[in-house]
Amino acid sequence: MPDQPSTPLTLVDPDASTLDAGAFRWPTPPYACYPQPEPQTDHEPCEIVGLNGRVMRGRLVFFVPDQQVAQVQVPPSRTTMPLRFGQFRSLLLTRPFAASVVTEELDPHAAVLDHRLNTKYRVWLKDGTQMQGHTMGHIETPCGLFLFPPVDADGTVARLFIP
Numbered sequence: 001m002p003d004q005p006s007t008p009l010t011l012v013d014p015d016a017s018t019l020d021a022g023a024f025r026w027p028t029p030p031y032a033c034y035p036q037p038e039p040q041t042d043h044e045p046c047e048i049v050g051l052n053g054r055v056m057r058g059r060l061v062f063f064v065p066d067q068q069v070a071q072v073q074v075p076p077s078r079t080t081m082p083l084r085f086g087q088f089r090s091l092l093l094t095r096p097f098a099a100s101v102v103t104e105e106l107d108p109h110a111a112v113l114d115h116r117l118n119t120k121y122r123v124w125l126k127d128g129t130q131m132q133g134h135t136m137g138h139i140e141t142p143c144g145l146f147l148f149p150p151v152d153a154d155g156t157v158a159r160l161f162i163p
Helices: none
Strands: 044-050 055-064 069-073 081-084 088-097 119-124 130-135 138-141 144-147 157-162
Antiparallel strands (some): 044 055, 044 088, 055 069, 069 081, 088 157, 119 130, 138 144, 144 157
16 A cells, blocks of 8 residues: 555644634633533523622623623613623622532542532722622632632532622
8 A cells, every 4th residue: 555645633622612712611610520611602690790789680691801891681671781891890690500420439539529618708899898708719810700609518609700
C-alpha cells in the first residue's frame, strides 16, 4: 500500500464549540460534586435586587458579562430589556441547582467527591450596605462575584451574581 499522507491531529476545546460560542456559561460551585458549567439554553427564573433594595421577579434571557448587561424579562412585559450591571445590586437564579449524586457502590471515593463547604460570606457594596449569608464556594471574575447559597442539606444551591 502506498504511504498515506498523515493528517495533523486537531485538539478540540469543548468550551470553543461553534454551536454555543457566544453563550455564557454560568459558573457552578467549585467542588467536584457539581456538574461543569453549561451554556444557558433556556430562560432562567430570577430575582433582581435593584439599587433601592426592591426585589423584582423575572426571567434571565441572556447574560453578557463582556458588555456588562443582563437581558431580562419582567412580567407583565413580554419584551426583553437590557439591565446594566450598574443598575442592580444582585441577580439570583432561583431554579435549584443540584450536586451530582455519587454513591460508594459506584465509586469508592464518593465521600471525597461529595466534599462541599458551606461558609458564611459578607459583601460590602459601593453604597455602604452589605449583603451576607451562606455559600457553597464562590467564583470571582472581572465582571463580579458568583455565590452559591444553599437551598437544602443535600447540596442543592441557588446561583447569585453580584456585579
